[in-house]
Amino acid sequence: MCKSTFHSFLQELPKCEHHMHLEGSLSPEVLFTLAKRNNITLPQDDPAFQSPETLLARYDRFTSLDDFLHYYYIGMSVLISDSDFEDLAMDYFRHAAADGVAHAEVFFDPQAHLERGVSYNTVLKGFSAARDRAQKEFGITSELICCFLRHLPVPNCVSMFKDADVQASFKNGSVTGIGLDSSEKPFPPALFEDIYAGARELGLRRTAHAGEEGPSTFISDALDILKVERIDHGIRLIEDEALLQRIAKDGTMLSVCPLSNVLLRCVKEVKEVPIRKFLDAGVQFSINSDDPAYFGGYILDNYCAVHEAFDLSVAEWTSICRAGIEGSWCSQARKDEMLARLDDVVRVWAPKLSA
Numbered sequence: 323m324c325k326s327t328f329h330s331f332l333q334e335l336p337k338c339e340h341h342m343h344l345e346g347s348l349s350p351e352v353l354f355t356l357a358k359r360n361n362i363t364l365p366q367d368d369p370a371f372q373s374p375e376t377l378l379a380r381y382d383r384f385t386s387l388d389d390f391l392h393y394y395y396i397g398m399s400v401l402i403s404d405s406d407f408e409d410l411a412m413d414y415f416r417h418a419a420a421d422g423v424a425h426a427e428v429f430f431d432p433q434a435h436l437e438r439g440v441s442y443n444t445v446l447k448g449f450s451a452a453r454d455r456a457q458k459e460f461g462i463t464s465e466l467i468c469c470f471l472r473h474l475p476v477p478n479c480v481s482m483f484k485d486a487d488v489q490a491s492f493k494n495g496s497v498t499g500i501g502l503d504s505s506e507k508p509f510p511p512a513l514f515e516d517i518y519a520g521a522r523e524l525g526l527r528r529t530a531h532a533g534e535e536g537p538s539t540f541i542s543d544a545l546d547i548l549k550v551e552r553i554d555h556g557i558r559l560i561e562d563e564a565l566l567q568r569i570a571k572d573g574t575m576l577s578v579c580p581l582s583n584v585l586l587r588c589v590k591e592v593k594e595v596p597i598r599k600f601l602d603a604g605v606q607f608s609i610n611s612d613d614p615a616y617f618g619g620y621i622l623d624n625y626c627a628v629h630e631a632f633d634l635s636v637a638e639w640t641s642i643c644r645a646g647i648e649g650s651w652c653s654q655a656r657k658d659e660m661l662a663r664l665d666d667v668v669r670v671w672a673p674k675l676s677a
């Protein structure tokens with residue numbers, strides 16, 4: 323936990339979260355409760371599934387992205403009804419409100435539910451209800467980003483993209499954009515070129531996970547081939563100085579997830595996440611939780627971990643927060659509200675923190 327005055331300042335900043343998988347907010351406790359309620363048998367041959375405590379202990383020992391994903395996909399198999407999805411998202415929004423999130427652009431993984439016979443509209447109904455409640459109960463605005471699972475056969479992804487219910491959600495605005503996630507290294511961005519071209523034609527916002535475990539060429543391919551507007555993770559950008567300069571110059575935002583990078587062994591410690599390098603080079607980035615129930619921290623824990631590792635100034639935190647607001651996919655009016663709130667918070671806290 324960072325020093326208490328700085329912690330309060332970070333809590334009060336009007337934060338935007340751009341990289342958070344709703345299915346990644348399923349805690350072991352809720353997972354076991356839903357498994358019982360929905361009659362889902364958890365794997366009997368893995369001692370991690372003995373209890374919520376043993377499962378949580380296993381989360382401390384992830385060895386890679388794929389090791390985590392194994393548990394992530396088993397975990398979400400307990401989600402069946404629209405109210406399961408609503409409860410799950412509300413759990414996230416409650417934490418987000420406590421952490422001072424003003425606006426959240428959240429991912430969901432429909433293919434992982436369709437495969438189990440849960441319809442797209444069941445998932446969307448639950449998540450949409452939670453979004454409405456989050457706005458009413460906490461004043462948090464949000465957008466939904468529909469992700470394609472890169473480990474599945476491309477035709478499976480294409481057929482989801484073309485599905486009538488999915489297309490309807492794109493066209494009626496209940497889903498704002500598309501993303502690309504799951505196992506990275508064997509699945510280069512180019513595989514998904516047609517889907518991203520189709521999304522662009524529909525006027526959808528576009529982002530993709532790239533440069534988490536995969537090479538920096540996946541970041542350039544996501545920009546050049548998929549024409550994404552944002553890069554999720556992107557920490558391996560530091561391996562290509564010219565690309566780093568290009569991203570800084572173009573103002574392309576990265577959604578960085580420090581605790582996730584440590585837990586999934588992409589880096590040894592938060593100090594190795596290239597926060598200082600990005601700040602110095604003028605790369606725009608936001609700080610995010612990724613899968614908070616699996617990685618031991620919501621957004622404020624990530625802000626605090628970054629503060630502890632890099633001892634950032636009030637001015638640096640203000641610029642990170644401003645970049646997050648400006649790089650969001652909400653209306654300009656909403657951005658203006660958050661920018662005004664940011665000014666207010668900084669006006670109050672700057673004298674106290676620099677005293």
Ligand SMILES: Nc1ncnc2[nH]cnc12
Nearest residue numbers: 343503504505531612613
């Ligand atoms: N960190 C991550 N990388 C890729 N896919 C994911 N799905 C959920 N979390 C993810």
Ligand SMILES: [Zn+2]
Nearest residue numbers: 341503531612
């Ligand atoms: Zn992610």
